[in-house]
Amino acid sequence: MQDELTQTSAPVTAPNLLPLYEESARIMTICNACRFCEGHCAVFPAMEQRLTFDRETVDYLANLCHQCGACYQHCQYADPHEFNVNVPRVFAEVRHSSYAHYAWPKGMAWAIRNAGRFTILTTLLATAFFLLGVTLSGDQSSEGVGFYAVISHNTMVTIFSFVGWLILLVWYFSIRSFWLTTALPGIFNIPLPVYRRAMVSILTLKNLDGGHGHGCYQQGEVASQLRRVFHQMTMYGFLFCFVATSLGTIYHYGLSAPAPYDWLTAPKFFGVTGGVSLLVGCAGLWWCRRSTEQAIETEDGGLGNSLIGLLFFTSLTGLALPLLKGTEYLAIILCLHLGFVLALFLNFAWGKFMHSIYRCVALLASEYEKLRQ
Amino acid sequence: MKGDFDVIVIGAGHAGLTAAICAAESGASVCVLEVSPKNVRGGNSKHTRNLRPMHESALHPLEGSYGFDEYMDDLLRVTDGETNQALATLTLEASANSVPWLKDHGVAFQPPLGGTLHLGRTNAFFLGGGKAVMNALFQCADKLNITVVYEALDIQLDVDNGVFRRVDYSHQGNTEHLTAASLVVAAGGFEANLEWLAEAWGDAALNFLVRGTPYNRGDILRQLLAADAVQIGDARQCHAVAIDGRAPQFDGGICSRIDCVPLGIVVNNQAERFYDEGEDFWPKRYAIWGRLVAAQPDQVAYSIIDSQSAGLFMPTVFPPVEAPSLRELAEKLGLPQESLSTTVDTFNHSIVEADFNHQILDGCHTQGLAIAKTHWARKLDKPPFRAYMLRPGITFTYLGVEVDANARVKFNDSTCTSNIFAAGEIMAGNVLGQGYLAGIGMTIGSVFGRIAGREAARHAR
Ligand SMILES: Cc1cc2nc3c(=O)[nH]c(=O)nc-3n(C[C@H](O)[C@H](O)[C@H](O)COP(=O)(O)OP(=O)(O)OC[C@H]3O[C@@H](n4cnc5c(N)ncnc54)[C@H](O)[C@@H]3O)c2cc1C
Numbered sequence: 001m002q003d004e005l006t007q008t009s010a011p012v013t014a015p016n017l018l019p020l021y022e023e024s025a026r027i028m029t030i031c032n033a034c035r036f037c038e039g040h041c042a043v044f045p046a047m048e049q050r051l052t053f054d055r056e057t058v059d060y061l062a063n064l065c066h067q068c069g070a071c072y073q074h075c076q077y078a079d080p081h082e083f084n085v086n087v088p089r090v091f092a093e094v095r096h097s098s099y100a101h102y103a104w105p106k107g108m109a110w111a112i113r114n115a116g117r118f119t120i121l122t123t124l125l126a127t128a129f130f131l132l133g134v135t136l137s138g139d140q141s142s143e144g145v146g147f148y149a150v151i152s153h154n155t156m157v158t159i160f161s162f163v164g165w166l167i168l169l170v171w172y173f174s175i176r177s178f179w180l181t182t183a184l185p186g187i188f189n190i191p192l193p194v195y196r197r198a199m200v201s202i203l204t205l206k207n208l209d210g211g212h213g214h215g216c217y218q219q220g221e222v223a224s225q226l227r228r229v230f231h232q233m234t235m236y237g238f239l240f241c242f243v244a245t246s247l248g249t250i251y252h253y254g255l256s257a258p259a260p261y262d263w264l265t266a267p268k269f270f271g272v273t274g275g276v277s278l279l280v281g282c283a284g285l286w287w288c289r290r291s292t293e294q295a296i297e298t299e300d301g302g303l304g305n306s307l308i309g310l311l312f313f314t315s316l317t318g319l320a321l322p323l324l325k326g327t328e329y330l331a332i333i334l335c336l337h338l339g340f341v342l343a344l345f346l347n348f349a350w351g352k353f354m355h356s357i358y359r360c361v362a363l364l365a366s367e368y369e370k371l372r373q
Numbered sequence: 374m375k376g377d378f379d380v381i382v383i384g385a386g387h388a389g390l391t392a393a394i395c396a397a398e399s400g401a402s403v404c405v406l407e408v409s410p411k412n413v414r415g416g417n418s419k420h421t422r423n424l425r426p427m428h429e430s431a432l433h434p435l436e437g438s439y440g441f442d443e444y445m446d447d448l449l450r451v452t453d454g455e456t457n458q459a460l461a462t463l464t465l466e467a468s469a470n471s472v473p474w475l476k477d478h479g480v481a482f483q484p485p486l487g488g489t490l491h492l493g494r495t496n497a498f499f500l501g502g503g504k505a506v507m508n509a510l511f512q513c514a515d516k517l518n519i520t521v522v523y524e525a526l527d528i529q530l531d532v533d534n535g536v537f538r539r540v541d542y543s544h545q546g547n548t549e550h551l552t553a554a555s556l557v558v559a560a561g562g563f564e565a566n567l568e569w570l571a572e573a574w575g576d577a578a579l580n581f582l583v584r585g586t587p588y589n590r591g592d593i594l595r596q597l598l599a600a601d602a603v604q605i606g607d608a609r610q611c612h613a614v615a616i617d618g619r620a621p622q623f624d625g626g627i628c629s630r631i632d633c634v635p636l637g638i639v640v641n642n643q644a645e646r647f648y649d650e651g652e653d654f655w656p657k658r659y660a661i662w663g664r665l666v667a668a669q670p671d672q673v674a675y676s677i678i679d680s681q682s683a684g685l686f687m688p689t690v691f692p693p694v695e696a697p698s699l700r701e702l703a704e705k706l707g708l709p710q711e712s713l714s715t716t717v718d719t720f721n722h723s724i725v726e727a728d729f730n731h732q733i734l735d736g737c738h739t740q741g742l743a744i745a746k747t748h749w750a751r752k753l754d755k756p757p758f759r760a761y762m763l764r765p766g767i768t769f770t771y772l773g774v775e776v777d778a779n780a781r782v783k784f785n786d787s788t789c790t791s792n793i794f795a796a797g798e799i800m801a802g803n804v805l806g807q808g809y810l811a812g813i814g815m816t817i818g819s820v821f822g823r824i825a826g827r828e829a830a831r832h833a834r
């Protein structure tokens with residue numbers, strides 16, 4: 001009799017031996033009976049809606065987790081307790097595996113599993129491609145001004161719009177397959193307040209505030225806002241740069257005012273503030289990652305650092321360009337810049353960048369569930 | 374300073390740290406001696422989720438009011454009058470400051486946890502639970518330069534005529550001695566000391582599971598009683614609930630609870646029912662089931678439900694034992710098959726049909742049974758059948774030392790003013806002589822922690 005009973009208890013007390021999704025279900029079952037961390041983030045209220053934790057549910061919950069570390073620091077069942085509960089670590093692993101799982105086409109999962117290598121390879125190839133292009137096209141065209149003197153505007157547009165369309169295609173399929181695992185209906189059937197609330201969570205990074213507003217516990221027992229601040233500097237920096245590029249396009253085609261722009265024009269303003277914000281944000285995030293509490297850290301094959309690195313160096317080389325105008329370094333730095341941008345674009349489709357998209361979908365789903373309750 | 378420190382505190386739980394922080398804030402130099410290693414610190418306090426503050430008006434996160442009279446009525450009801458009225462009054466009144474005090478010391482609160490809405494007006498829930506509280510208090514202690522010694526083993530108090538002289542303990546293999554002007558004892562109860570419990574409960578106690586820390590063995594309490602401190606309460610009084618029999622021996626905490634008892638039947642290992650499972654709502658009854666199970670052969674029982682009850686109770690940490698028929702269930706559980714079938718048949722045949730509603734005291738009851746089920750009685754006939762093994766899980770003990778309104782420990786025949794103060798579970802019996810009121814444990818620790826810290830510092834001056 002005892003044997004029978006201890007056997008059924010095995011899933012709860014055999015830590016570290018289980019495959020990822022069984023380990024996640026084991027931990028979620030403990031959390032669901034405990035619920036102490038309910039106030040920390042969106043994961044626990046979503047968990048409480050459920051009694052069983054299959055693969056889809058775990059993927060959803062894991063992508064909802066921002067790895068703030070609060071539930072680990074405050075867990076009465078954390079190591080050395082025999083239950084060995086560690087939500088952020090196991091969910092980080094699930095997220096990595098889910099990025100690969102929902103990748104499209106399936107074959108590109110390897111790019112996510114080997115993110116560090118993929119990034120180095122794509123950056124090198126892309127830079128080489130531009131350098132080669134510039135060298136082969138012989139003496140620099142004299143039609144363009146500024147960077148377009150090195151590579152013509154049309155060439156850039158052709159290359160990047162091709163990659164842009166490719167990304168949209170990849171996003172469509174990846175988002176679709178993740179979307180279908182959640183409780184979400186079609187995008188037009190989601191009530192507006194759901195979008196609004198999810199948007200607030202995204203814009204304020206609500207889930208890194210610990211539930212009390214003092215920040216996250218990635219570095220240990222004491223709550224800190226640093227990671228939240230650095231993440232938002234990165235995010236807003238990125239969005240500013242995106243705005244700058246869009247404005248540039250409008251200026252170029254709509255107003256027939258091609259780059260380069262003056263310091264006081266809107267594209268330049270957004271570009272420069274965004275770029276500087278990215279530099280600080282990325283450097284900060286890199287530091288945060290380095291000082292993350294070991295216990296909640298996982299080996300991600302360079303996944304996280306590849307996005308931070310690409311954003312940082314894209315921004316750095318981008319900011320350097322106007323300063324190098326007219327110097328002999330312009331061509332090489334421009335090629336390097338474009339190499340980073342192209343590799344970054346590929347990261348949008350098959351890299352850590354996807355975390356932001358799955359995270360948004362998960363936040364949307366959690367707000368939708370809350371409203372339906 | 375009259376010694377190595379102004380104040381020495383024994384036990385780094387919620388009560389001990391509250392005392393240490395208050396003493397340090399009153400200007401005293403403080404040393405805390407804790408037997409456990411750092412990575413499992415926090416005593417039973419780390420397993421708690423709320424406290425019960427008196428509030429005449431809304432007190433975030435609590436809505437409405439929970440005034441003195443209502444609180445006192447509740448206390449008198451659960452303790453059946455087994456309380457020191459003066460200390461109880463003091464506790465309830467001072468509890469109004471517990472939430473603000475904790476907030477000032479870095480603790481955050483939240484609305485009631487899922488499944489505990491009935492406590493939404495009376496109990497303030499800690500955001501992140503008791504370990505978050507303890508982490509915040511340890512951070513305060515650090516900022517106040519309080520010395521915390523972990524793994525302070527084998528503490529021996531030198532107490533003479535009710536006066537604390539010095540403490541000896543061993544630390545990392547060395548014997549250490551410390552002196553201080555005053556001593557605060559906050560070393561919890563003795564619930565982890567099953568041998569001591571066995572003195573009162575007999576061998577049945579050896580089958581108890583301990584819901585909290587393995588370190589609360591009552592060594593300090595024993596020494597104080599041996600030094601002629603006045604005892605309060607008796608060893609048979611304890612808070613024990615029926616929990617999942619597969620929970621770990623120690624530190625299983627909250628998640629080993631089983632909430633489905635009122636939905637089905639509970640049998641002992643003879644497959645016989647022994648108590649009305651539907652007497653009242655589970656939160657009002659779970660605390661008597663520890664004793665009920667403790668009184669059964671081998672201190673074990675089985676809560677049996679059928680598929681109709683799925684999803685009607687809080688999820689459990691361990692999966693139930695499940696079988697398509699009662700026979701097979703009996704076999705899996707090791708219960709006598711005939712006996713279980715008879716018990717369930719008799720039960721099923723005695724049910725007076727009514728509208729089942731687990732959220733109210735419904736009219737579903739049995740008729741003609743020696744042991745009735747007075748609410749939520751439904752036929753157990755929809756397979757699969759599921760069962761959870763229950764064992765008594767002891768939460769804490771009530772036997773302690775008697776204190777006065779300054780948290781000062783009373784000694785028999787002492788001619789001196791004692792410099793020993795007590796806070797938390799070690800003295801909770803002064804207020805809570807028997808029974809239980811959710812959140813009262815931490816409330817007593819909070820109130821007497823603050824008093825003991827303040828008075829110990831004052832005494833040292
Ligand atoms: C699972 C569980 C849930 C609970 N939930 C609640 C709740 O929600 N609300 C509530 O009000 N109460 C709750 N309680 C009761 C509550 O835990 C106690 O009332 C409260 O923690 C007592 O605080 P304390 O500081 O006196 O004891 P503890 O927190 O247990 O601290 C005692 C400390 O003393 C140390 N110690 C013991 N012996 C020695 C020694 N010889 N030398 C040195 N150090 C020693 C221990 O290691 C420990 O750190 C719960 C209890 C349990 C077990």
Ligand code: SF4
Pocket residue numbers: 030031032034035036037038071072074075076077078085087502
């Ligand atoms: S992380 Fe730990 S404390 Fe938090 S809900 Fe899960 S089991 Fe409970």
Ligand code: SF4
Pocket residue numbers: 037040041042043044064065066067068069070071072087088091207
């Ligand atoms: S690590 Fe933070 S975000 Fe993730 S589940 Fe825990 S509390 Fe939530």
